[in-house]
Amino acid sequence: MRIFIIFLLFFGFNQFLYSQDQKSNITVSYSNINRIDVLKKIEASTNYRFYFQDNWFDKNVLVYGDYTNKTIEEILSKVFADTELNFYINKNKIILTKNSIIYDKFQNNKSKDNNIPIFFQQYDSVKKNKTEKADPIALIGKETIDSETEFYTLSGHITDLKDEKSLADITVKVKNTAIITITNKEGFYSVKLPVGLATIEIESLLYNNTSRKIMIYSNGTLDFSIIEKINQLNEVLVKGKNSQNIRTAITGVTTIEAEGIKNIPLVLGERDVLKIALTIPGIKTAGEGSSGFNVRGGKEDQNLMLLDNGTIYNPAHLFGFFSSLNPYTINKVDIYKGGIPSEFGGRLSSVFDITSKNGNTEKFSGEGGIGPVTSNLTASIPVVKGKASLLVGGRATYSDWILKSLDDENLKNSQASFYDLFAKYNHKINKNNSVEATGYYSKDKYTITPDSLYRYSNSLVSLKWKHSFNEKNNSELNVTNSEYKFSIDYESANPESFLLKYKINETQASLKFNSEFNSKHRFTYGIASKLYKVNPGELSPNGDSSLITPVKIEDEKGLESAVFFSDKFKISEKLLLDIGARYSYYLALGPSTQKIYEDGVPKTPSTVTEEKVYTNNEVINSSGGFEPRIALRYIFDESLFVKAGFDKNYQYIHLLTNNTTQSPTDTWKLSDINVKPESGLQYSLGIFKKLEYNDLELSLEGYYKTSKNILDYKVGANILLNENLETEILQGDGKAYGIEFLLKKSMGRLNGWIGYTYSRTFIKLDSQFNDEKVNNGAYFPTNFDKPHDLSIVMNYKFTHRYSFSSNFVYQTGRPITYPIGKYSYNGAEYTLYSDRNKFRIPDYYRLDIGLNIEGNHKIKKLAHSFWNISVYNVLGRNNPYSIFFVTKDGQVKAYQTSIFAVPIPTITYNFKF
Numbered sequence: 071m072r073i074f075i076i077f078l079l080f081f082g083f084n085q086f087l088y089s090q091d092q093k094s095n096i097t098v099s100y101s102n103i104n105r106i107d108v109l110k111k112i113e114a115s116t117n118y119r120f121y122f123q124d125n126w127f128d129k130n131v132l133v134y135g136d137y138t139n140k141t142i143e144e145i146l147s148k149v150f151a152d153t154e155l156n157f158y159i160n161k162n163k164i165i166l167t168k169n170s171i172i173y174d175k176f177q178n179n180k181s182k183d184n185n186i187p188i189f190f191q192q193y194d195s196v197k198k199n200k201t202e203k204a205d206p207i208a209l210i211g212k213e214t215i216d217s218e219t220e221f222y223t224l225s226g227h228i229t230d231l232k233d234e235k236s237l238a239d240i241t242v243k244v245k246n247t248a249i250i251t252i253t254n255k256e257g258f259y260s261v262k263l264p265v266g267l268a269t270i271e272i273e274s275l276l277y278n279n280t281s282r283k284i285m286i287y288s289n290g291t292l293d294f295s296i297i298e299k300i301n302q303l304n305e306v307l308v309k310g311k312n313s314q315n316i317r318t319a320i321t322g323v324t325t326i327e328a329e330g331i332k333n334i335p336l337v338l339g340e341r342d343v344l345k346i347a348l349t350i351p352g353i354k355t356a357g358e359g360s361s362g363f364n365v366r367g368g369k370e371d372q373n374l375m376l377l378d379n380g381t382i383y384n385p386a387h388l389f390g391f392f393s394s395l396n397p398y399t400i401n402k403v404d405i406y407k408g409g410i411p412s413e414f415g416g417r418l419s420s421v422f423d424i425t426s427k428n429g430n431t432e433k434f435s436g437e438g439g440i441g442p443v444t445s446n447l448t449a450s451i452p453v454v455k456g457k458a459s460l461l462v463g464g465r466a467t468y469s470d471w472i473l474k475s476l477d478d479e480n481l482k483n484s485q486a487s488f489y490d491l492f493a494k495y496n497h498k499i500n501k502n503n504s505v506e507a508t509g510y511y512s513k514d515k516y517t518i519t520p521d522s523l524y525r526y527s528n529s530l531v532s533l534k535w536k537h538s539f540n541e542k543n544n545s546e547l548n549v550t551n552s553e554y555k556f557s558i559d560y561e562s563a564n565p566e567s568f569l570l571k572y573k574i575n576e577t578q579a580s581l582k583f584n585s586e587f588n589s590k591h592r593f594t595y596g597i598a599s600k601l602y603k604v605n606p607g608e609l610s611p612n613g614d615s616s617l618i619t620p621v622k623i624e625d626e627k628g629l630e631s632a633v634f635f636s637d638k639f640k641i642s643e644k645l646l647l648d649i650g651a652r653y654s655y656y657l658a659l660g661p662s663t664q665k666i667y668e669d670g671v672p673k674t675p676s677t678v679t680e681e682k683v684y685t686n687n688e689v690i691n692s693s694g695g696f697e698p699r700i701a702l703r704y705i706f707d708e709s710l711f712v713k714a715g716f717d718k719n720y721q722y723i724h725l726l727t728n729n730t731t732q733s734p735t736d737t738w739k740l741s742d743i744n745v746k747p748e749s750g751l752q753y754s755l756g757i758f759k760k761l762e763y764n765d766l767e768l769s770l771e772g773y774y775k776t777s778k779n780i781l782d783y784k785v786g787a788n789i790l791l792n793e794n795l796e797t798e799i800l801q802g803d804g805k806a807y808g809i810e811f812l813l814k815k816s817m818g819r820l821n822g823w824i825g826y827t828y829s830r831t832f833i834k835l836d837s838q839f840n841d842e843k844v845n846n847g848a849y850f851p852t853n854f855d856k857p858h859d860l861s862i863v864m865n866y867k868f869t870h871r872y873s874f875s876s877n878f879v880y881q882t883g884r885p886i887t888y889p890i891g892k893y894s895y896n897g898a899e900y901t902l903y904s905d906r907n908k909f910r911i912p913d914y915y916r917l918d919i920g921l922n923i924e925g926n927h928k929i930k931k932l933a934h935s936f937w938n939i940s941v942y943n944v945l946g947r948n949n950p951y952s953i954f955f956v957t958k959d960g961q962v963k964a965y966q967t968s969i970f971a972v973p974i975p976t977i978t979y980n981f982k983f
Contacts, residue, residue: 095139102132108149118142122166126155154212154290169209169287207267211288223289225260225541228253228272231295233428233459234498235401237277240296245269245281256536256544260586272296275817291541319638319648319703321715321754322366322408322771324350328400328427334863334877334920340441340978341397344385347422349861349877351771351810351825352407356854356884357951358914358969361390361734364854365407366752366773367806367831368419369780371725371738377424378494378508380530381576383554384734387467387488387514394512394528398437398448399463399492401427408754408773409701409715412634412650413582413594418719418750418777426508428496429459437982443467448492458497465490485523488514501538508532514734526556526734542586551577556734560612567612570791573605574738592638599631602723602740607791621791627659627687628740630722636699643705650699656722658691658742660684665744665794672839673744673797682743691743695720709760721748724781726789737790739781744796750777750804767814777804782835782844800842802835805849822864831855845905851885853907858882871924875940876917883911888964889955901955911950911966918942934982942974 096116100108105127109120137145146157146164158165158172165172210224228237236257243250244263253259263286270292271281277296284292324347331346347353347363354364361384362370375382377395385394404423406414414421429450438447446465453460466489490512498504510530517523530552538544555573560566580598587593606623636650666680667673684690701715724745727736741747756771779801783789787798808829815821831854836847844850860880867873885907893902920940943949948971955964 095141096145097138097140098145099136101134103134104129104132105149105153108133108135112142112145116142117162118164119162120164120166122155123168126166126168154209156213169212169285171213208282208284208292210284210286210290210292213287219265219288221262221264222286223260224263224270224284224286224292225258225290226292226294227541228257228259228294228296230277231297232432233430234295234456235428237274237296239274240277241273243271243273245271254584254592256584258541258544258586260542260589262589275299319646319701319713319715320406320409320411321701321713321756322352322406322773324405324407326350326403326405328397328402331397334865334875340392340444341439342393343397343400343403343424344393344395344422347403347405349823349825349863349879350405351812351827351859351861352773352808352829353405353420354827354854354856354859354881355390358916358949361386363420363422364831365420366808367775367804367829367852367855368750369725369852369854370727371723372417372419372721372748372750374414374417374421375424376422377510377530378426378506378532378550379534379548379578379580380508380510380532380550381552381578382424382510382528382530383552383574383738384526384528386734387490387512388469388486388516392444392488394488394490395424396446396448396463396465396490396492398439398446399426399461399494401425408752408756408771409648409699409717410719411594412636412652412697412699413580413596413598415598415632415634415652415654415697415719416600416630416721416723418721418748426492426494427461428506429461429494431456431459431498435983437980439978439980441978442976443469453495454497457499458495461492461494461496463492484517484520486516488512503538504536506532506534506536508534521560521562523559523561524556524734525559526554529553544584546582546584548580548582549578551575558735565615565617567616568618569610569612571605571608571610572735572737575603577601590640593635594638595633595635597631597633599629602626602628602630604738604740606737606739606795609791623791623793624662626662626740626742628722629657629659631655645705646703648699648701648703650701652697652699653694654697654720654722655694656692656720656741656747657689658740659686660688660690661686662690662742664690664742665796667744667796672842675794675797691741693720693722693741693747695749709762711758713754713756713758715752715754717752717754719750719752721750724748726781726795735790739795745781745799746779746801748777748779748781750775765815765817767812767816769812769814770809772809773807775804775806777806780804780833782833784841800835800837800844802833802844804831804833804852806831819867820864822862824863825859825861827859828857829859830857850905851907853884855885855907856882865922873922873924875920875922877919878915878917880915881913883913883950885909886911886953888953911953914949915945916943916947916949917945919944936980936982938976938978938980940976940978942976943970944973946971946973 098112098115100111106124106129112118113120135148142159150157154169156167156171158167211222228240229235230237238253238255238257240253241250242253242259242261244261249261249263251259251261265286267283267285269281269283271279272294273279277298280294280296282292326343326346328343331341331343334346348355352366355362356364363373364370365373375385387394402425406421410421431452432455434451436447436449439445444465444467446463448461448463451460467487470485470487493509494506496504496506513527515523515525530550532550535547536544553573553575558570560568578598578600580596582594582596585593604626606626609618609621611618611620632652632654634652636648639647639649641647662684664682664684665678666682668677668679671677697718697720699717701713703711703713705711722741724739725736726739739745752773752775754771754773756769759768761768782800782802784798784800789795789798792798806829808827811826812823814823831852832849833852834847834849835844837843858881862878865873865875886909887906888904888909889901890904891902893900918940920938923937925935948968950966951969952967953964
């Protein structure tokens with residue numbers, strides 16, 4: 071008994087000494103060393119020993135501290151304050167734990183059973199059945215004993231496992247709860263979770279679903295890399311994404327995925343994301359084979375075409391028969407035809423935001439196609455495995471070889487060819503930084519007559535740096551340069567041979583920030599500026615025998631800058647408000663000579679009163695304005711919601727053309743003293759319904775637009791190499807309205823969409839001077855006013871390998887001006903024309919069909935193939951492109967021109983490796 075008492079006294083004394091040592095203060099100081107070295111320094115000066123895993127520490131993070139007469143608990147609490155590490159002190163042993171706390175007694179906490187510490191809860195939920203393997207649990211955040219917070223924020227980034235691209239519109243759910251969110255366009259998500267165990271589920275139509283059990287102690291991150299569903303490549307054709315429609319308040323947004331359009335029959339078997347855009351309600355073109363787009367009543371120059379944030383001025387090959395973008399290098403196109411996000415500006419009608427693919431960082435891969443007119447090949451090359459890759463692509467036509475093999479001498483001596491090249495380097499430096507560099511070049515040449523050779527080209531360089539400050543804040547820096555130029559090389563036996571050149575160059579820099587302020591507010595803000603340099607035209611003699619007098623129109627320069635801000639304000643689960651603002655400011659810059667015209671009389675060369683000379687970079691004129699962008703979305707239930715929006719935009723650059731449609735020899739004119747900037751307002755309202763039957767989606771959108779200072783021209787205007795261009799230009803008001811209907815089925819054996827638009831577009835050219843009036847100053851239809859526009863795109867899958875597709879288009883004929891009589895004046899006879907655009911050419915309709923054959927689905931094979939056998943214009947409809955009039959034998963006769971008046975069969979072969 072005495073021995074036992076002595077033992078108790080000895081043990082108690084030791085415990086007393088230990089407790090006194092534990093409460094004793096220590097002194098330690100350190101500077102610019104990592105945390106492991108801090109622990110070693112404490113061990114060297116005390117009796118404490120630490121137990122941990124080295125991989126819990128980032129050795130690149132350096133810390134500093136200076137503590138005098140502090141307890142070990144106080145010092146370690148400071149050392150581990152910004153980490154997920156906790157510590158437990160047992161005598162002179164200090165055990166570190168990641169996330170969790172080691173409890174040496176039961177404590178009250180926020181769990182339902184206050185007798186069970188949180189540390190034990192994660193294990194109690196796992197079944198003890200030996201035949202069932204428990205899923206690993208991810209520990210999120212850092213557990214604290216005295217926290218009163220019941221909910222914490224879990225955020226993360228979702229990427230494609232194959233190429234590490236960020237994935238937007240991926241559903242993130244918490245199992246057995248109503249908590250759900252969707253990733254934003256950068257692939258980030260954020261949800262509020264109660265403390266404790268949860269299962270995070272990731273769901274997508276195009277990617278395999280996955281889940282992860284977590285134990286959340288405090289705010290933290292959890293990233294996912296998911297795998298694409300191989301059997302889904304052929305399911306969805308066009309996605310005006312319903313999830314995106316729900317997630318955003320902006321109206322009139324459509325996304326076209328390049329991978330989903332391969333089944334749609336198009337002219338000469340070419341995949342073409344921009345041609346598919348013409349089947350979407352609200353987007354038209356003036357005629358078959360035309361370049362340029364008319365979006366909700368806008369002119370061709372009112373669309374901002376962006377490839378990886380760089381401007382493409384002429385996205386067309388061969389007058390618009392093909393787009394100048396290699397379809398195998400394109401990832402998707404986001405088309406904003408209603409509300410335009412505040413980060414975009416400079417155009418009145420729409421933005422085509424085209425993003426290219428990222429290369430495969432894991433292995434060499436590629437795809438290509440062989441068609442009757444073109445062939446293309448794209449290859450993806452890993453540079454740094456898992457981090458960096460290079461995507462290169464090229465496409466060329468052999469139409470010159472085809473033309474030379476024909477018997478017709480005129481065709482045999484003609485030319486029509488093009489090619490385009492693409493390269494993109496992407497590098498994920500680390501979790502928070504990535505860079506992308508894009509290079510693009512396209513070139514066309516063609517001859518209309520044997521003595522004239524036309525050339526035009528696009529070039530673009532784009533650099534992007536993405537930086538993530540944390541899971542809620544990121545930035546994007548973009549620097550781009552793009553250029554468009556054309557030339558006409560005329561060689562003749564007479565002394566009139568000439569060379570005509572034109573060029574426009576644009577350099578742009580922008581800095582954008584995205585910030586998730588809280589669960590209700592997401593901010594986007596930044597600055598942007600672009601410098602325009604235009605060579606309006608240069609004429610020089612072609613050859614020593616040419617007597618052409620050189621002419622050079624004075625260069626133009628302008629600087630367009632803007633600041634922008636938007637707030638996605640989630641007022642409630644049902645109501646979302648997107649409030650945006652953009653202020654743009656434009657400076658016309660010298661060197662330049664500006665003509666000042668007499669007030670109160672028409673602008674003519676004889677009414678010039680003064681010529682002002684401006685030196686290099688001197689401000690000629692300034693203009694600008696506030697551009698509000700407001701959008702609202704209200705959800706009635708999961709299947710029904712409405713949107714409304716209002717937008718204002720300014721445009722400081724104008725396309726000059728006397729043609730009905732955009733052509734390669736059109737020129738661009740900057741605003742200055744005599745040419746005002748254009749401005750436009752748009753009001754829109756839409757209702758969207760998801761039908762339970764067969765996964766059908768229905769949308770109905772209406773819009774009304776007004777615009778000012780829209781460019782048009784006097785009759786017989788000369789706009790090329792004209793030093794007094796403003797005397798040929800008219801500026802007036804425009805208005806447009808319409809209603810768009812879309813019924814879409816994205817899944818199943820039968821998929822596709824039906825789109826119909828009823829719309830009207832008018833312009834008014836009024837003035838106090840009669841020679842500057844058109845149609846007596848009243849509103850009249852524009853060249854592209856087509857009230858009825860119907861598109862039906864269908865695809866039916868017989869099996870996984872065989873499918874049938876069709877495409878039907880109907881459009882009202884466009885307006886045209888007809889001769890209606892003759893009159894004599896001073897002994898000469900003249901033709902009398904109707905009011906401008908009073909009549910219409912015949913209506914247009916076309917049916918295309920195609921048979922699609924997938925290669926077998928064996929995994930181990932050299933390449934996966936895809937055949938497309940299609941017939942364009944299977945009905946052989948002689949659709950009119952234009953009507954022209956010829957006076958012959960004293961009579962005026964009308965003639966019709968057509969582009970494709972017979973069925974055009976094609977076979978294309980595509981492969982992927």
